[in-house]
Amino acid sequence: MQTKLTAVALAAIVVAGTAAAAVPASAAPAKAEPTRCHTADLKAGFATGDDAKPEMQQTKKQTQAYIWFTNRSKRTCTLSGFAGVDMIGAQKTDGTWSLARSSKKPEKITLKQGDTVDFSITLLPVAKSTSQKEKFVPAKFLVTPPNETKHFTLEWPFGGQILKQDGATHPGTYLNPVGL
Template sequence: MKSKLTAVALAAVVVAGTAAAAVPASAAPAKAEPTRCHTTDLKAGFATGEDAKPEMGQTEKQTQAYVWFTNRSKRTCTLSGFAGVDMTGAQQTDGTWSLARSSKKPVKMTLQQGDTVDFSITLLPVAKSTPRNEKFVPATFLVTPPSETEHFTLQWPFGGQILKQDGATHPATYLDPVGL
């Protein structure tokens, strides 16, 4: 009788062990997806490395400036879409210019702590001799991360001026989505 109980107990352990090993991975607790980055999670700035500087001294073609976001929080977060960018001008007549968006489709970027992603601003520089009412002289950029309402105020470090097209339907100065 003792050996029969031992055999039943041993069979129960074997069955329980087998059952536990057969639990599908989908039944394991799911890891939470990261949520979007908030302005307070990020720091921002202009890329100023030699290969990142826009060519503001030439007037024959468009050039790009790059703005970066770095995740300074202790959590993973995501950015997807277009930043809001309002340029304020140095000339009294410049005012504020909200930049148009390109037709590129945004992608979702996942940022671990310390990761950086950027986006480009395409600019059309003009000569200093361009009449005042036809040029915009950038001073500061108010940069709002996608889906946020708080912005960063960035000083324009590159000089130059751009063709003023703040009322144009398809201006030569515009921005791309984050990550593209």
């Protein structure tokens, strides 16, 4: 009888051990990957430090302006792609200009609470003496984070004017992906 009980006890231990071995040690709940940042998660603005200001007074080469996004939410989130940028002009003839995208490939950027990332807008400034129909005078920028539909309205703080190429195939004014 004792041999039978020992055999049953051993069988129970083997079955329990097999069942325990079948559950991997890494069965702890997996940490969820961060989801994309929404407009409500972010704040935005122009970088205005001395090294970030576009050289709008020179007219011989392109220059860059930088727009930043800061994660103001309490969660980690991601941004990937291009922001939508529409410039609204100060002149009656300017209208709205939706900026073209560069050929650069976007990368996925992870933003923890308080982290900031920027993107650049390449601009082609022109002289004040350029005819009105050939220049665009920026007043406001409507900036939509990647994959979102709500935008931020930013006042253009740098002055100057840009060569108007809103219908060009490869304009001298365009935007780069977030993080590049």
